[in-house]
Amino acid sequence: MKKILVVDDEKEICTFFSYLLKRKGYDVTTVQSGREALNIIAAEKFHLAMLDLKLPDSDGLTLLKKIKETNCRCQVIIMTGYSTVKSAISAMQNGALDYIEKPFDDIGELEQLIDHALSTTSYARDGDLLEMAAESGIILGENQQMLQLIGMARRIAAKNVTVLIQGETGTGKEVLARFIHNCSKRGVNPFIPINCAAISENLLESELFGYEKGAFTGANKDRKGFFEIASSGTLFLDEIGEASLSTQAKLLRVLETGEYIPVGGEKVRRTDSRIIAATNVILDEAVHNRAFRQDLFYRLDVLTLKIPPLRERPEDIPLYLDYFLRRFTEGKELGVRGFAPETVDILCAYEWPGNVRELINLVQKLVTVVDEPLLLPRHLPEKVKRRKNVDDITTNFDDSGNIAGIFEHDAGLWVDRLVE
Ligand SMILES: Nc1ncnc2c1ncn2[C@@H]1O[C@H](COP(=O)(O)OP(=O)(O)OP(=O)(O)O)[C@@H](O)[C@H]1O
Ligand SMILES: [Mg+2]
Structure with a gap:
């Protein structure tokens, strides 16, 4: 049976939850102070804790931290009044699953929230997202x-x-x-x-x-x-x-x-x-x-x-490159099939001042201009290869037939040509 802890200094709220959740077949424990809550958190494990943000002797954020320390898989929902929504949101940034505003005017929504909290372990990597x-x-x-x-x-x-x-x-x-x-x-x-x-x-x-x-x-x-x-x-x-x-x-x-x-x-x-x-x-x-x-x-x-800039998440760059390459080549008679691994290395080390938009533009230009199955380092514009930290990679591949110069020079023309 799923165990739920409710912490709220208002007796009526505790009674309400006991009634509502027992009827739904959950095992409910209610306490009205931070001290009691800390004792019970240390002694028992719960699947879900519903925490009031403001308690006379403590607060929901402190309890949230304690719960996550002792049992990180316990889901936490913060209960809050309108004036403390901002704190409730910061609780979510610290591991609470969600918050709900008091008074609860939509019991259906509350029940849904609880059922959802008990059915998932983490929202983070869910396919739906x-x-x-x-x-x-x-x-x-x-x-x-x-x-x-x-x-x-x-x-x-x-x-x-x-x-x-x-x-x-x-x-x-x-x-x-x-x-x-x-x-x-x-x-x-x-x-x-x-x-x-x-x-x-x-x-x-x-x-x-x-x-x-x-x-x-x-x-x-x-x-x-x-x-x-x-x-x-x-x-x-x-x-x-x-x-x-x-x-x-x-x-x-x-x-x-x-x-x-x-x-x-x-x-x-x-x-x-x-x-x-x-x-x-x-x-x-x-x-x-x-x-x-x-x-x-x-x-x-x-x-x-x-939103972190692209250079702070280089692990995502290969995925974007492949994704946009496929998107721009699908159903078209274009020569390019993919990126050579060395090219990907260079692109992962590049700073991307224009972030994802710059990456998309570059891929779009490359697939239009290059007519070879593999995109090689020599196909890349100079500014991309010029990065300090990729010097050693580029020198290995800096061969003849470098179109990078043309690329820089005629970039505007190409962009014009690309407008569909
Ligand atoms: N994570 C992502 N996955 C796929 N495409 C993305 C992603 N992030 C941004 N893009 C694409 O990058 C381009 C720029 O995105 P968007 O216009 O939202 O950026 P912005 O932060 O508003 O930029 P600016 O500050 O210049 O207005 C858009 O084509 C968008 O679809
Ligand atoms: Mg914008």
């Missing part, structure tokens, strides 16, 4: 940090929390945002990307909030803004770090209250859109330099997902 990620265009390899990140994104997708995605250019911030959207109940509703750096300051307000007829010359009918179009969907605020201070102030207001007024309008409107923001600048530094509002940063920074 790889498939769901792939549907959004994310290919996952062996890198544990990436697997954890995507697992976390998937688990958090159903919650309405704001997500901040950080990562260098081309690391997949937008695909990750779409993945979160697709995994949530909002997936059937619109996903609206807005590039905060690209929209001019003047336009931004009417783009975001819409306008009413007569708001300004040329406004001859009402127009919906993104906050209305994305209501019940997801608004993706890309390059949020580039938003001007006055735009930041306007955004803060909607994020705090969910309310806004269209340009030229009087009536306040409400939006229920979920916000996912992305940035390739380190926002805490921008806050420090007063280029970014601290209050907006706190609003956005409930859950921050940092």
Whole structure:
């Protein structure tokens, strides 16, 4: 019989769980203090622990750590009030499976969560996750940090929390945002990307909030803004770090209250859109330099997902190379069949400043330009081979007929040719 521990200082919660879970055939133990919890954790092993985040003599995070130390296979669900969602999320980053907000208004969801927790040992490497990620265009390899990140994104997708995605250019911030959207109940509703750096300051307000007829010359009918179009969907605020201070102030207001007024309008409107923001600048530094509002940063920074750059996950590079090679050659009469192992070594050592986007572009160029079955080191552009740490690899293979020079030189032309 599956054993569940419930720790909550409210007696009613304990009684509720005893009743609910016993009826479902589980063996339930309830305790109301951190001290009792620690005693019982030391003495018994549980399959699942439901921990209140705030206890009079302790807290859920401390208990979580203790549980994971003594029995790492015990699943943990954190119970939290609205005000402590951020701590609950950090508990998830420390090994809790999930969190649920009190009061529980959907018992069905609670039961599902518990049944799920008891039926899995780990979300991390489940095939379903790889498939769901792939549907959004994310290919996952062996890198544990990436697997954890995507697992976390998937688990958090159903919650309405704001997500901040950080990562260098081309690391997949937008695909990750779409993945979160697709995994949530909002997936059937619109996903609206807005590039905060690209929209001019003047336009931004009417783009975001819409306008009413007569708001300004040329406004001859009402127009919906993104906050209305994305209501019940997801608004993706890309390059949020580039938003001007006055735009930041306007955004803060909607994020705090969910309310806004269209340009030229009087009536306040409400939006229920979920916000996912992305940035390739380190926002805490921008806050420090007063280029970014601290209050907006706190609003956005409930859950921050940092996508590691490609050079920090070289073990995934061979997988990406093969995947995109297949994708670009499938069904086409192209000569290229694969990468020579030495070529893969060089590409794994390259820094990839443009990350996955750069890798995709390179593979696409190579398969179009090279007409030999194997991609050899000599086919690679100079800048890729020029890396310090691959000098010894390249010298072994630096033979005649090097097309790298042409490659660099005519890259623009080729790209033009590739546009389908
Ligand atoms: N893990 C991945 N698997 C497969 N494709 C990926 C992955 N990560 C990124 N990509 C692809 O790389 C390209 C760049 O991704 P995306 O536009 O999401 O990056 P970004 O971080 O938003 O970049 P930027 O900061 O320049 O806007 C896209 O074609 C995307 O599909
Ligand atoms: Mg982007």
